[in-house]
Amino acid sequence: MADSKREIERKYEATDATRLPDLSRVAGVSAVDHPGVSELDAVYYDTEDLRLAAGSLTLRRRTGGDDAGWHLKFPVATGIRDEIRAPLSDTLPPELAALIRSRVREAEVVPVVRLRSARDVHHLTGPGGGLLAEVSVDRVRAERLHGGSGTASWTEIEAELADGGDPAFLDAVERRLRKAGVRPSASPSKLSRALAETGTGGKEHKRPAGSPGPRTDGDHVLAYVRHQITAIVALDPAVRRGLPDSVHRMRVATRRLRSALRTYGKILDPAVTGPVTGELKWLAAELGADRDQEVLGERLRTRLDALPRALVIGPASGRLRTWSVARSTSFRHRTVAVLDGSRYLTLLAALDALLAGPPLLPAAAKPPGKALPRALRKDHRRLAHRIAHALELPPGPERDLALHHARKAAKRARYASEAARPALGKPAGKSAKRLKAVQSVLGDHQDSVVAREALRALAVQAQLSGEPSFTWGLLYGQEERTAAAREEELPGVWAGASRALGRAAPER
Template sequence: MTDVKREIERKYEVADGEPLPGLAGAGPVADVVDQGVVELDAVYYDTADERLGAASLTLRRRTGGSDAGWHLKFPVAPGVRDEIRAPLADTVPEEIAALVRSRVRGAELVPLVSLRSVRDVRHLLDADGALLAEASVDTVTAERLNRAGGTARWTEIEVELADGADPALLDAVEERLAAAGVRPSKAASKVAEALRRTGGSRARSARAAEPVTAGDHVLAYLREQREAILARDPGVRRDLPDSVHQMRVATRRMRSAFRAFGSVLDRDATAPVAAELKWLARELGTGRDQEVLADRLTSALDALSPGQATGPVRERLASWATARHGSTRGHLLGVLDSARYLALLDSLDTLLADPPLRKQAARKPDKVLTRALRKEGAKLSRLVTAALALPPGEDRDHALHEARKRAKRARYAAEAAVPALGGPARALARAAKKLTSLLGEHQDSVLARQTLRELAAVAHAAGESAFTYGVLYEREEQAARRAEAELPRRWRKARSAFPR
């Protein structure tokens, strides 16, 4: 069983033996109360090549203090981390191991460094005695465990905001500390400081070179999407809002780049990886499409007048959404733990480490990427024109859905080209996004009508009124017709943004 704590803190360098400066009167701090000294012992774990450290993740097993157990920390923003806690055990608990599986994969988590801290704790209280923050002076002894490096010792000040307290307090405290000559720590965490002092970190990498060629720009974009997949994986496992959608978008962006920039990367080499990304996107989409539909139908139901809502429609819709979410979530977790998914991540690493570049990759990006965007525009134009020529109905719905997928691909290709082409690519990405949104509204109405037919049939079989489902169906049909009527104008704007 895990707990989650949002940790907002700042660390400061201080000389050994130097006391905590007086903090009473710093912002709302009215009193500073001594809480005594505690001893903490933590062992930090990582792979031998420090994959967690490269992603700014920290995993430790702590004994001593009030929070003994396994702690996994994810960066949220500078000075802000989510700490996932699990009970103390001899080995890494499965619920923690799952959250780093996309990073670790088949590698072993090994003890990296041991930290022993003697913590002198103070509570910062407001005028009513409410806890604002905890400030401590930590005397830390570090010992390298995974390779030669010896030991190190230092002292630091740590100020952690209490739950619900105003983050502005940390600015007031920092101002007081600065006046006393105390400066922020250069290291983001104790383990980072320990690694620096005991022989460095293998996770440290050189700064990426500025993209120059067409290949540089495409590969930089692909690496961003690979990192987005890895970064969203724990959020999907934790069922965090929008995490499934963002992970799915990253897979689509990679596939779009493979296909749009075939003159840069050999498609024969990228095709197997693209096929696996399509599989992953499909698996992710099952739950995501259900979430979108549930929100859409619930909002539509809320907008009805009391006379239009008859029967237990809301209860049936809620039951459908909950049942679908539970079943798709269990399946999705199985996908993320599967050998196929982990093999896909390995394939992405291999491809990006030794990319199958073509001759065009070595050329300057302007002409190469512009030509690719021009081709995307031509393909999209054929699909939109063909769809608009069809009468309303299933064939047009299908054709518009295909156009939507191509518009997304054009948008992602334009986004990838922005660092090289600047304003024109940015304008194209915006126009393609607006077109995609309109086509997405149409497709959502198609899916909503399918779901409403299914729910109406179930309600009818149970002896319930299907009237409300009919009202909602009619409104969805009207939404589709409005989108179709708007499409020619929206398409003209998007078409004008493509390079000629």
């Protein structure tokens, strides 16, 4: 069974002659223990074209030390990584294989680099004897196993914060090291340095320096498309791990990508992108089951907790908790099954093909500011029509459905403005902000519709079990008032968004 930890560390350049300064003089350190030298032997795995390295992921099988086993590391921020560990075995553990699936797809992972390190460890402890950080001097020997045949060796210093420690403590350690002439390493990881120094493959995963930015409408749209595809692939492991907000972020990236492909059909050929947008709609819907339950459960809990205790009649809290857990577990299993399915892998392959050979139409070659405003105006007209139609209908299910369709149009217009922001400047940014407000109003309205359906079902379940249904009816009434308030708020919010959108893409 794999477990995870947050790794916060810093690396520094050193030589064989480098000696650590007296670290007992670092503020907060009471003692420096020296457990001795450990011999570590790690084999790093990747695809032949280094897809993991391209995403700054590392996968290794290591023996020696006190954490022998398989380690998979995901970047979080500079010097911060999430490390997933699995017990030592001869083959890649399935739980780790699943976490790299969105990147490696059907490709095989093979040994690419072997690192053997002599680690001279020093433990920095505080007044109570608790570990504050581990500082080690690592003498590393690297051997290329695939994509080259070179070797390299170097010495480096690594300072790793103890679990649960204050990252500011590493600042104090660094000040002491710098005072002794030690400087930060230019390489973010041992693997990165090994790839760079042991073969031609080390440069394959590095983005070319000084590459030109977007110059045409097509460049801007493709940059946005590429960003969303990258986000989908990167968020896959987070969704599998059940990290907070990961399903929502992946769903949003999927919707943004679909919206861009649909809105900018004069730039990217719809005959080619059409099947992709259909599959993106499917993926967003599958992710939505999990996310919508998360939002609904939180909404109902918040509403229930806000009621005066005297108005919570019967075991309402327990019933809501049981209902939420059962539905969340079911949707969670469903989401992971989707990511494990062949249909999802086929979609990822289609997205790769879209970037490798983008189906650009003649309008894509125009300077920024030509095709993009026309696309924004078209989305504007669609949204205006849907809002007007919805508000003309009498209150009830038909209006609720029409407002839900208007919400979808608001999202599409907002995402289109976001994509156009680099080309059209601040007006497009302000348009996106105003459209987000429209989306929020319509979203809260739709959430109230869904919440009322759930509350009615909970009331029926309670009544059939012989429990009072009063509390559920009370919450139902609150949601009705919320929906009415959002409908009253909509015209004013939409008027502001309409003006902003008009300034971003004025009629010519």
